[in-house]
Amino acid sequence: MAFTHIWNKLHLYRKEIVLINLLALLLFAGTTAEAQEKIMTMNKPGYDERPVHYGFYLAVPFTKYNLQHSKAYVDQQNATTPHVDVNTKTSVGFYTGLVLNVRLAQYLDARFVPGVGFYNRKIEFANALQDSGERMDEDQSINSTVIELPFLLKYRAKRRSNLRPYLVAGVKPGIDLGKAKNDAGDNKELRVETFDIALEYGIGLDVFYPYFKFAPELRFSHGLFDQHKPTGEEYSNYIQKLTNHNVSLIFFFE
Structure with a gap:
């Protein structure tokens, strides 16, 4: 029922x-x-087809010197008396700048990304002899404020929805404005050159939002010129060659 x-x-x-x-x-x-x-929905459709567009970036580099020891360093290492160990340390810096992007072809852009970088590279002298006669570890810090002028080529993959991976490579001239600061100090102070050119390459991902394009990028930078300026002092004599090396995480806003 x-x-x-x-x-x-x-x-x-x-x-x-x-x-x-x-x-x-x-x-x-x-x-x-x-x-x-x-x-x-495709955010900012046709954005990469523009002949020119602009932006800015913020970057966090992990930086150090690549160091080549001198013959004097090898000789004192082979001696039976106490010796000094010389090694580089990785430190964190910061740089920022502007973006000028020029479209060359369907998947190829030229980029000029001038900026200013702030670096503090360190070299450790372990078991170094002090004026007091004691031996202890000592760090030499070289502060640099660098005007950087990277010229890069950017190869873009085909866009998938709002994502587009890319490769980037080029050269980066740099002029150190902190020369006077680096040259100041006692007779053990290391000195460096003011000009360098670096080879750069990296990988990134363009992410398209409704009002802007955001791109995280991982870039590697290898200095081509020797930065070591010999002074004849003890610490300087242990070094044959210094070159800059960076691994940077960069955030672009375009």
């Missing part, structure tokens, strides 16, 4: 039930379509 009663009620309101189900189906379909449309 109960089942018959329920069936009669459903039969009585069958039109209303069918209408509610149709409305629910249409609402579900509309919501799904709207979600799909949001997923498939």
Whole structure:
């Protein structure tokens, strides 16, 4: 009897039930379509087809010197008397600048990204002889404020929705404005050159948002010129060659 009663009620309101189900189906379909449309929407379509666009960037470099020891260092290492160990340390810096991007071809851009970098590279002299006659570890820190002028080529892969991976490579001239600061100090103070050119290459990902393009990039930089300026002092004599080396995490906003 109960089942018959329920069936009669459903039969009585069958039109209303069918209408509610149709409305629910249409609402579900509309919501799904709207979600799909949001997923498939291309933010800033045609942005990379512009002949020129601009932006800025912030970067955190992990930086150090690549060090080549001198013959004097090897000789004192082979001696039976206490000797000094000379090694470089990795430190964190900061640089920032502007972006000028010029489209060359469908997947190729030229980029000029001038900026200013702040570095503090360190060299450790372990077991170094002090004026007091004691031996202890001593760090030499070389502070640099560098005007950098990178010229890069950017090869872009095909865009997938709002993502586009890319490769970048080029050269980066740099002029150190902190020469006077580096040259100051006692007779053990290391001295460095003021000019360098670095070979750079990296990988990144363009992420398109409705109002701008964001790109995290990992870039490697290898200095080509010897930065060591011989002074004839003890610490300087242990070093044959110094070259700059950076691994940078860069955030572009274009």
